Amino acid sequence: MTPLGPYASFIVTSYAAVAIVVAALIAWVMTDYRRQKKRLRDLEAAGTTRRSGRSATDLS
């Protein structure tokens, strides 16, 4: 990889910004998923049932 020239800091900062925001989006999606599954598990443990009779945590 050729050296990045006099404006290297701008290039690196741009790529870093993209990496950080994309990582944050991925983290948001993943933690939200875990949070919702946990809530569903807790609701099911408390005895609430869905109208269809299937498990609350069933993903199909």
Added chain:
Amino acid sequence: MTALAALIRRDVRVALRVGGGALIGVLFFLTVVVLMPFAVGPDLALLKKLGPAILWLGALLASLLTLDRLFMADHEDGALDLILMSRTPLELACAAKALAHWLAAGLPLIVATPVLGLLLNLDGAATGAVALTLLAGTPALTFTGMIGAALAVTLRRGGLLLAVLVLPLSIPVLIFGVAASQAAITGPASFGTPFSILCALSLASLVIGPFAAAASLRQGLD
């Protein structure tokens, strides 16, 4: 008298009454224009240069302030539900209310402009130019603002959200309004181009505003 004419007359009457909000808009306009020299400094040459921009910004903020009255009062006393259920098409009713709002709240701003222009050291031609662009542009502000007002009508603290929603849509009007005023005052750039675009924005909003507002009202209230 047709239903729409009655609606316009009623809205204008209510707005002009004490506590109706029309003249509050002018007062706010005055406040903004008076505050600017305190913030910017009393340099008359600078004020003259910024004059059209200050007047336009004041008019934009003043019309934003009075926008939530467009539907709120009617929603609170149930008149909005009656309007929704009546035989007049909701789109025309929204257009009528926006027209009434412009007559009661927008026109006073335009009338106040020459007086406020004096405070900003603007000469007659400049003030005239600003007033003309306001005349062409304030309908756009009212009719696009109506969309935000309709979206926010059923929310309890909708006033702030209304401003957030309406501002991005008002920015083009502001840009072309100030550009047209500046072109008329300083000269080389053409006045016609930004002014025609300003008129086009107003005309487009006369159509899009009522349809979008009616759609928003329908799902907000059913």
Added chain:
Amino acid sequence: MTLIDLANPSRFLALASRILPWLVAATAIVLAIGLYQSATAPDDYQQGATVKIMFIHVPNAWLSMFVWSIMSVAALGTLVWRHPLADVAQKTAAPIGAAFTFLALVTGSLWGRPMWGTYWEWDARLTSVLILFLMYLGLMALWRAVDDPSRAARAAAVLTLVGAINIPIIKFSVDWWNTLHQGESVFRMGGPTLDRAFLIPLLVMAVGFTLLFLTLHIAAMRNEILRRRVRTLQMLQAGRPQDRA
């Protein structure tokens, strides 16, 4: 399985769980290839190595507009066909689109400083993208302001469609106005003017970012459907006789 089956949230959940791993893999591979190609791309004779910023700036800019277009289609689905998944698609796309718009503005600003000497310029292209960003934020605020999800969806749909006017304005802003931002070099009538050495990495990164959006969007839609299931069950639970005091 027909398209109409996708309207069933549970079927969608099943489909999403099946294809997400593939989407994640595809995204990772394409982005990896794109990043390698961006890193090894030659220097531009005018811009030097800073042309590498283009490979992340342009895909983010394209996506910021693409996502609003997707939301507009979903908005039509909500208003015209009352498609249940259209609401979910609309709501989940907004934060992702806002993030891409933010990145387009940031990377563009960092590219502008070496190129034009300024971090920001109030020209037509930059101003209209900033307005797009504000509209994304306003839309997200509207979603949170209304309690009932289906009413929120319809209000958001109206706002999305009204805001869609900004997309062609952004696209053609560099043609209609004399702007600092450079003109179209890829999507234009005569075909791309960009040299192949830059065009290929750019297109690969664009595909990679689009796959990234699809992955995030489908995963977020899955989360939103689960969130609504939680809400329904919580309301059922609150109404149960044995739970009432």
